[in-house]
Amino acid sequence: xxxxxxxxxxxxxxxxxxxxxxxxxxxxxxxxxxxxxxxxxxxxxxxxxxxxxxxxxxxxxxxxxxxxxxxxxxxxxxxxxxxxxxxxxxxxxxxxxxxxxxxxxxxxxxxxxxxxxxxxxxxxxxxxxxxxxxxxxxxxxxxxxxxxxxxxxxxxxxxxxxxxxxxxxxxxxxxxxxxxxxxxxxxxxxxxxxxxxxxxxxxxxxxxxxxxxx
Amino acid sequence: xxxxxxxxxxxxxxxxxxxxxxxxxxxxxxxxxxxxxxxxxxxxxxxxxxxxxxxxxxxxxxxxxxxxxxxxxxxxxxxxxxxxxxxxxxxxxxxxxxxxxxxxxxxxxxxxxxxxxxxxxxxxxxxxxxxxxxxxxxxxxxxxxxxxxxxxxxxxxxxxxxxxxxxxxxxxxxxxxxxxxxxxxxxxxxxxxxxxxxxxxxxxxxxxxxxxxxxxxx
Amino acid sequence: xxxxxxxxxxxxxxxxxxxxxxxxxxxxxxxxxxxxxxxxxxxxxxxxxxxxxxxxxxxxxxxxxxxxxxxxxxxxxxxxxxxxxxxxxxxxxxxxxxxxxxxxxxxxxxxxxxxxxxxxxxxxxxxxxxxxxxxxxxxxxxxxxxxxxxxxxxxxxxxxxxxxxxxxxxxxxxxxxxxxxxxxxxxxxxxxxxxxxxxxxxxxxxxxxxxxxxxxxxxxxxxxxxxxxxxxxxxxxxxxxxxxxxxxxxxxxxxxxxxxxxx
Numbered sequence: 001x002x003x004x005x006x007x008x009x010x011x012x013x014x015x016x017x018x019x020x021x022x023x024x025x026x027x028x029x030x031x032x033x034x035x036x037x038x039x040x041x042x043x044x045x046x047x048x049x050x051x052x053x054x055x056x057x058x059x060x061x062x063x064x065x066x067x068x069x070x071x072x073x074x075x076x077x078x079x080x081x082x083x084x085x086x087x088x089x090x091x092x093x094x095x096x097x098x099x100x101x102x103x104x105x106x107x108x109x110x111x112x113x114x115x116x117x118x119x120x121x122x123x124x125x126x127x128x129x130x131x132x133x134x135x136x137x138x139x140x141x142x143x144x145x146x147x148x149x150x151x152x153x154x155x156x157x158x159x160x161x162x163x164x165x166x167x168x169x170x171x172x173x174x175x176x177x178x179x180x181x182x183x184x185x186x187x188x189x190x191x192x193x194x195x196x197x198x199x200x201x202x203x204x205x206x207x208x209x210x211x212x213x214x
Numbered sequence: 215x216x217x218x219x220x221x222x223x224x225x226x227x228x229x230x231x232x233x234x235x236x237x238x239x240x241x242x243x244x245x246x247x248x249x250x251x252x253x254x255x256x257x258x259x260x261x262x263x264x265x266x267x268x269x270x271x272x273x274x275x276x277x278x279x280x281x282x283x284x285x286x287x288x289x290x291x292x293x294x295x296x297x298x299x300x301x302x303x304x305x306x307x308x309x310x311x312x313x314x315x316x317x318x319x320x321x322x323x324x325x326x327x328x329x330x331x332x333x334x335x336x337x338x339x340x341x342x343x344x345x346x347x348x349x350x351x352x353x354x355x356x357x358x359x360x361x362x363x364x365x366x367x368x369x370x371x372x373x374x375x376x377x378x379x380x381x382x383x384x385x386x387x388x389x390x391x392x393x394x395x396x397x398x399x400x401x402x403x404x405x406x407x408x409x410x411x412x413x414x415x416x417x418x419x420x421x422x423x424x425x426x427x428x429x430x431x432x
Numbered sequence: 433x434x435x436x437x438x439x440x441x442x443x444x445x446x447x448x449x450x451x452x453x454x455x456x457x458x459x460x461x462x463x464x465x466x467x468x469x470x471x472x473x474x475x476x477x478x479x480x481x482x483x484x485x486x487x488x489x490x491x492x493x494x495x496x497x498x499x500x501x502x503x504x505x506x507x508x509x510x511x512x513x514x515x516x517x518x519x520x521x522x523x524x525x526x527x528x529x530x531x532x533x534x535x536x537x538x539x540x541x542x543x544x545x546x547x548x549x550x551x552x553x554x555x556x557x558x559x560x561x562x563x564x565x566x567x568x569x570x571x572x573x574x575x576x577x578x579x580x581x582x583x584x585x586x587x588x589x590x591x592x593x594x595x596x597x598x599x600x601x602x603x604x605x606x607x608x609x610x611x612x613x614x615x616x617x618x619x620x621x622x623x624x625x626x627x628x629x630x631x632x633x634x635x636x637x638x639x640x641x642x643x644x645x646x647x648x649x650x651x652x653x654x655x656x657x658x659x660x661x662x663x664x665x666x667x668x669x670x671x672x673x674x675x676x677x678x679x680x681x682x683x684x685x686x687x688x689x690x691x692x693x694x695x
Contacts, residue, residue, distance in 0.1 A: 058414035059407040060372035063386060067407065070390070070399040152280035159282075159379060166282055170290075170379075179290030183283055191278035334499055335540035339554040339606065340529035349553060353544050 005172045009185055012165040013193075015082070019154040019164065022086035024147055027093025034098035039105065049098070056095035062156045064088035069160045085157040089150065096146060104138040105131075137208040144201030148194045155190075165189055218401045225392050225402060232388030233409055235302070239384060240371045242306045247313025247370075248363065252352070254318035255325060269318075276315025282376050284308040289380035305377040305384075309370060316366055317359075324359030325351055361424040368417045372410065385409060443657060447474040450510055450641050451496070451610055457504035457516070458491055465491045467665040469505070473610075473658075478642045480652035480673065483662035484688055489645045492662070493614050496643065497532040498525060510609040530558065533603030537615040539595040541587040541602070547574070548583040551602045558606055566605070573601035577631050593624035597631050604635075611635070613644040629655075649692055653677050661685050 037049035056064075069084040079087075108131060116126040158167035169186035173179045257269045276284070289304035299307060328351055336346045356363075375386040383391075389406035393399035451473040458466040465488045473479055481489045494500040496507060502516040509531045514520060541550050551570035555561045561569070574580045577597040579590075587595055596616055603611060613632065617625030629648065633655050636642055646652060652659055652673060659676040661669040669676050669685050680686045 054415055054418060055411060058368075058411040058418060060375040060386070060410055062375050062378065063403065063407045063410060066386070066390065067400070067403045070393055071403045072400070074393075074397060074399040076400065152278075155280040155282040156376070166280065166286075169283065170286060173286070173290050178294055179287070180292070180294040183287035183291050187275065187279035187283045187287065190280055190283065191275065194278055329540075331536060331538050331540040332542065335534075335536065335542070337499060338497055338529060338532075338534035338536075339602070340526050340558045341554060342526070342557070345557045349545075349557070350542060354542075357544060 005176060005182065006185060009165060009168045009172055009182060009189070012163055012168040013189075015157065015162050015164040016151070016154050016166075019082065019085050019089065019157045019162065020147070020151045022082075023089035023093050023154070024150055026086065026090030027097045027150075028143075030091065030094035031097025031101055034094055035101040035105075038098060038102055053095040053098055056092050061089055061092050061153055062159060064092060065156055065160060081157070081160040081162045084160060085154070085162055089153060089156070093146070093150060097143070100139060100142045100146065101135075103142070104135050107138050108134050137205075140208065141201060141205050144197065144205075147201075148197050151194060151197070152190055221396075221398065221401055222405050225405075228388050228392065229385065229402070229405060229409065232383060232385035232406075235382065236371060236374045236384040236386075239302065239305045239309065239374045239377060239382065240367070243309035243313050243370060243374075244367055246306065246310040248317050248321075250310065250314035251317030252321050252356075254314055255321040256347070258318065258322065272311075273315045273318050276311045277319070281308065281312050281373050282379060284311060285376055285380050301377065301380045301382040304380055305374065305382050309373060309377075312373065313366070313370060317363060320359050320362045320366060321355060324357075324362075325355035327358045328354045358428070361421050361428060364417065364424060365421045368414050368421070371413060375410075443474050443476045445474075447476060449473065449508075450475040450477075451643075452508040453496070453505070454507075455505035456492070456495060456502055456507065458488075458495055458500060459503045465665050466495065466502075469665075469667060471660060471667060471670065473641060473643070475609075475641055476639045477658065478636045478640075478644065478656045479658045479660060480656035481643065481645045481660045481662060482647070482649070482652055482688075482692075483660075483668070487662040488665040489660075489662045490614055493534075493612050493643060493645050496610075496612055497529050497534055499534075526558075530606060531609045532612055533606060533608030533610070534612045535596070535599050535603055535614065535616050537618050539587075539592070539599045539619075541595055541599055543587050545586075546583070547579070547585050547587065547590065547598050550587065550598060551605050554602065555605050569605055570601070573604055574598070577601050578627075591624065592620045593627045596620065596628045600628075600631055600635070610641045610643065613642065613646070615645050615647065617646070617648060647692070649677065649689075661688070663688065 034049055034053065037045045038053065040046050040049070065085050065088040068079055068088050069081060072079055072084075112130065112134070116130060121130070154164065155166035157164050158170060161167070165186050169182040172182040176182070254269050254273055257265055258273070260266055260269075279287075285305060285308040288299060288308040289301060292299060292304070292307075332350055332354065333346065336350045341350070374384055377384055378386045378390065381387070385406050389402045390399075392402045396402070449472045453469055453471050456466055456469040457464065469492060471479075481492065483489050491500055495502045496509070498514065498520065501520070502514075504516045506513055506515045507528075508514075509528060512524065512527050512531060514524060514528055541547075542553075545553060548567060548570050551573060552563065552566035555566035555569060556563060571580065571583060574583055577600060579594055579597055579601075582590055582594060582598070587598065590598065600611075600616075616632070617628050620628065625648070629651050632642070632644070632651070636655050642656075644651070644656065654673075656673050658671065659669075659673045660667050661676055661680070663684055668682055669680055676685075677689060680689050
């Protein structure tokens with residue numbers, strides 16, 4: 001495999017990032033109302049959220065991508081490969097983020113909620129000033145490791161023709177009749193990019209931890 | 215609606231064949247991967263630096279590279295070094311690697327959760343290191359790890375759908391093939407999705423039940 | 433005749449030493465927990481180790497079977513000597529642990545094994561007994577600690593006092609020369625502790641050599657032959673139980689005993 005091929009595979013990076021960030025942003029946002037529904041006292045909302053979360057998590061992400069791209073595309077609404085992948089991975093991420101949010105909320109010490117009621121703080125201020133900063137801190141590590149997982153899952157985009165790293169690795173493998181190097185190169189690429197994400201998350205986590213400890 | 219049902223009825227045998235292959239690949243990958251994960255979890259703490267680094271590399275590549283890339287590496291890449299695998303064998307090889315890497319971390323956490331007193335008690339009784347592992351640490355560590363391992367098995371069944379890319383005739387491939395010949399992607403992909411859900415939902419509920427039970431007994 | 437035995441020392445003066453500790457030291461980093469400990473025990477003797485928490489008494493016990501490797505000095509149990517300045521061989525360590533049975537504050541039974549298996553498995557693996565032989569012995573010991581009906585239960589289904597008696601049976605099954613007890617009743621309710629102490633008393637009367645780290649002053653006074661009173665990593669006072677506990681010489685020992693006796 002020549003350098004040209006390496007650069008060709010590397011040129012798939014932007015699409016890999018677009019799919020990852022797009023799906024992650026969608027999941028971060030949609031996960032919040034889903035979590036709110038799940039912890040709601042209204043039984044209908046609660047079970048609806050529960051059903052949505054379980055269903056989204058129980059069908060493989062690639063099947064969701066195919067459902068949107070081939071399923072909807074065959075005579076329903078035509079949808080591009082990139083939006084199809086982002087939406088499919090985004091809704092699966094939303095279900096997982098809803099669970100992560102819920103875990104974080106339950107990890108906040110019961111004493112904090114009692115203190116809020118005892119102090120008689122208004123609900124908006126208590127959420128914004130007291131719960132949210134703590135929530136952010138406990139959510140960060142799990143959200144970061146989910147992001148790394150999502151980054152790798154974004155390779156699914158290649159199966160519907162998005163020209164990301166995995167797609168171009170496959171392309172180069174076919175072109176050069178060498179299956180070994182392109183895929184090994186792609187694997188190293190995914191691993192190398194995961195490292196800084198993990199590092200940044202760890203540093204941010206350590207900083208926030210220090211802040212809370214003070 | 216009845217139109218969809220009769221369509222499903224026609225293709226159900228083919229779809230179930232696919233599901234069978236999905237389950238076989240998943241089962242084989244778990245059967246190879248989990249013992250390998252246990253071995254990795256134990257060897258990562260070995261005294262030999264070479265062995266430690268080797269295990270660390272196996273784990274980090276298995277976890278760091280997308281399963282999709284591992285699958286294609288095994289299927290399209292290995293023939294270049296003279297190892298030609300069938301798509302089934304390649305899928306099992308790649309997914310076993312992935313399983314070993316992830317479960318080694320799960321099992322390591324399980325082993326670390328075994329209370330110190332258990333190790334002290336077996337030391338005081340004079341059990342050898344091997345016996346300590348075999349009779350005290352591993353059985354208790356695996357018990358702690360069981361819910362997470364079952365949860366991982368669910369993810370592995372889902373990951374087996376990625377073997378679509380190496381032409382393994384598993385569930386998703388069968389659905390896709392039926393889709394291309396009938397142009398009715400939507401209903402057949404829905405059926406495939408439902409079948410995955412039929413297995414994964416009860417399994418996920420079981421994991422939750424398992425975790426609650428373990429928490430109660432701890 | 434009987435009165436004479438009860439009045440005099442229970443263990444004959446001529447009995448050989450089964451345990452000797454010479455110049456034993458133990459440090460955790462710069463913190464010295466045991467400072468030059470010396471004592472010896474004759475076969476069949478029961479020694480209670482008492483003292484305020486942090487005095488080093490549990491560490492002393494854990495050094496005896498090398499759960500904590502000593503930093504200096506030497507320990508001899510039944511003819512086997514371990515020196516802190518010598519690299520300990522695996523076989524020596526195993527030999528030492530075979531001679532010393534240990535009972536922990538937190539029982540440490542194996543939760544995934546039945547009560548019977550808790551007692552029989554170590555016999556099979558450490559002494560090479562057959563399963564039938566090991567189970568026979570286990571049943572006999574369970575009978576002895578009054579828990580014959582618990583053989584097929586799991587530890588979680590037994591009370592704390594029962595678990596501790598099972599732990600004693602587990603240690604006895606390996607035929608130790610010395611039994612080490614690390615605050616065996618501290619994790620138990622007082623009345624539950626009594627059933628454990630009763631088993632220990634019976635064991636003492638049967639001639640077992642025992643080192644008991646304890647807060648139970650009544651047990652120390654009535655069951656043990658001798659008391660070691662420790663403070664700040666030293667043996668502060670040592671002697672026949674009644675003597676040490678009723679007439680402590682040093683002011684530090686008086687202070688400690690006054691505090692615990694008045695409770």
